[in-house]
Amino acid sequence: AKNQGCGSYAIHDQNMDAEAEQRSEMGQALRQALLNDEFVLYYQPKVHMVTGAVTGVEALLRWQPEGKPLVMPDRFIPVLEETGLIVQAGAWVLQEACRQLMVWRSHGMPPIGVAVNVSARQLQSPGFVELVERVLKETRLEPRWLELELTETIFVDNASDNVRVLRRLADLGVSLAIDDFGTGHSSLSYLSNFSPRTLKIDRSFLSEAEDGSDNVVIARAIIALGHGMGLNVVAEGVETEAQADFLRGYGCDQMQGFLLSRPQPAERMEQWLRARIQ
Ligand code: C2E
Ligand code: CA
Ligand code: CA
Ligand code: CA
Secondary structure, rough: OOOHHHHHHHHHHHHHHHHHHHHHHHHHHHHHHHHHOOOOEEEEEEEOOOOOOOEEEEEEEEEEOOOOOOOOOHHHHHHHHHOOOOHHHHHHHHHHHHHHHHHHHHHHOOOEEEEEOOOHHOOOOOOHHHHHHHHHHHHOOHHHHEEEEEEHHHHHHOOHHHHHHHHHHHOOEEEEEEEEEEEOOOOOOOOHHHOOEEEEOOOOHHOOOOOOHHHHHHHHHHHHHHHHHHEEEEEEEOOOOHOOOOOOHHHOEEEEEOOOOOEHHHHHHHHHHHHHHH
């Protein structure tokens, strides 16, 4: 069995090499994609759980290489992060999302919020707070309509530096949300020295969520924890009426998911928003 293990290691290494090569090729292609403006934002709405009122949209990045199929973020975000290109790409996302929100307003739509995902590497990059400040000023978006979604990983490494940056962002008046809450392997203690405005329950807790299952117990506990700390709790990845019902029953504040709408390009999202608001 040991020998077999050795053999499978060699194969594993080869796969790793091939994978590393593929990634570095993708890194090159992504660098070019930034120059060629091949990124697009899709938007997914979020509504108030009880009234159904639209509270905002989340901006989700897509890569559209010319003449090729759309590429989803799970495939390219890790490469953007490894190469550091996420700093540049993330700046574009922030700028574009805020700009789009103001375009919708200029079309006479009632104000809604926009949530932008921010990776740890981006948060830690020099000048990030200044970037946010500049984008808000240039787009004239009031800070409270911008929500930055961060995962718990930022509380694992360089936690105290990161908390300092988060405080400065909070001072600007932007909203902060903890994304994928409950999956991050971080201790909960950070919540007591830094308060986000929102917790987003990871969608893994909604799958197979039938009454009495462990996931339902966890989702319920997260809602109680969030409310105990005065936070807004959002469920993501809501796909069925049954999920919406139990979340509503437990007092979850807002929801997002395919049940409402899949992420869509700006124009289609605008149509969706109009239909919903009238
Ligand atoms: P996330 O921030 O947790 O975003 C939610 C993901 O769940 C999105 O996948 C969305 O399309 C998907 N989703 C929403 N509702 C449902 C549902 O009802 N069912 C299911 N099965 N899925 C649902 P997407 O767009 O592929 O994005 C994947 C991840 O990529 C995001 O997860 C986020 O971590 C990352 N990402 C996307 N855009 C950006 C970005 O601009 N910057 C950074 N740093 N990360 C991004
Ligand atoms: Ca998110
Ligand atoms: Ca999430
Ligand atoms: Ca996620």
